[in-house]
Amino acid sequence: MGYRRNKSSAILSILLVLSVSASFSIRSAAFMPVYRCNNTEKAIALTFDDGPHPKYTPRILDILDKYDIKATFFFIGQNIVYYRDTAKMVYERGHEIGNHTYDHTIISKCSPEKVEEEISENDRMITSINGIGSSLFRPPQGSYRKSDLDIINKLGYRTVLWSLDTEDWKHTSPERIYRYVTGNIKDGDIILFHDYISGENTTIPALEILIPELLREGYRFVTVSELIARSG
Template structure:
């Protein structure tokens, strides 16, 4: 399991999640997705535990949205009211799993944020359009799921801008948010996101579905750690996501039954 630590940047006072490439919510690399389908791939206090909650969150309160500015923090929680949560889907689009996820979301009338890898968008532009046409939010997730932690600013356009261009070409939309692969943020990356008017998006509930731990484990993690403001991380790309699809069919109605409402970050 990947380890995560915090780096406090004295100049800006920014808490930045640092993760290894092999871990934190990374999902599979682009190649895994491409291979899966050849190019012919009342007041209720939140009492649930939050073992993977970001340390910056004060109990019961989401931090203010200071995203999209120089020195702004990534968004780990939404702040839209009691029992409001968000669902995010990463590493697609996938011709196999994205349509299945869309079908589930349509059934429960839920909107989600899909963090798309630019290269995958070029492989499956019609799937990206389906996501956009269904009213979901599309987030820039780099061109090829690279770890940008130590990347020089001069190299960032090739990962960030190139993905934006691919998404715009396929959907007619330009993303307003950016999610760093592996949750790996650096001051340079945050500053670049601000310059490009991309709000940095992270997450607070990670069932590590990308590692295929089993449907029951994914469900248990989500149900046990989700609370008001949580941003849930799931994946529709990067490999075999059948467990994710099966888990979503279980957790979404359960979360609704518990009184949760879904928003987008």
């Protein structure tokens, strides 16, 4: 009797371990940050951080419109307050808005309460622009702790990083950005740009030479949400 009880409890333990690991793997698929996506059939996503900015963002929108391309803009909440009309312009021209904290705070240095506040406060700002908020979060400097992912996920957000960093934030020359991206681009890549950089902006001239070349190579530009949806 004792043996049988031990045996059945051992089987129960195994079943429990299997079910916990199965639920963990299902949870982790949505929980882990996205760097790039697989099987997207030459779809790629342009992303722009740190805006909106009244001088640079509209110029980027004009280039995207010229090629009928949609992109994802990770806004800072404080900049939505300053440049509300520019934020609305991004939404009305059909682009996706992501959350980049309220104040460009490095969340890995904050208390859990502050992390939640930074994301929630910006979610309210984004909702005031597009009526629905966002489900994509990009931590400033790509810096986060594992514990931050719990908070991000609890707030209904998916963490989005990138697979190609153009380093436009370092004022990298347009030609160098062009060579780096065209030399490394792959199906499903998420490309990091900025629509606001303090000082000389190389993003706009880089886009002007890069987009027509990637289109010529057969790449299609989609929003991050669409890229994730395509990869299944």
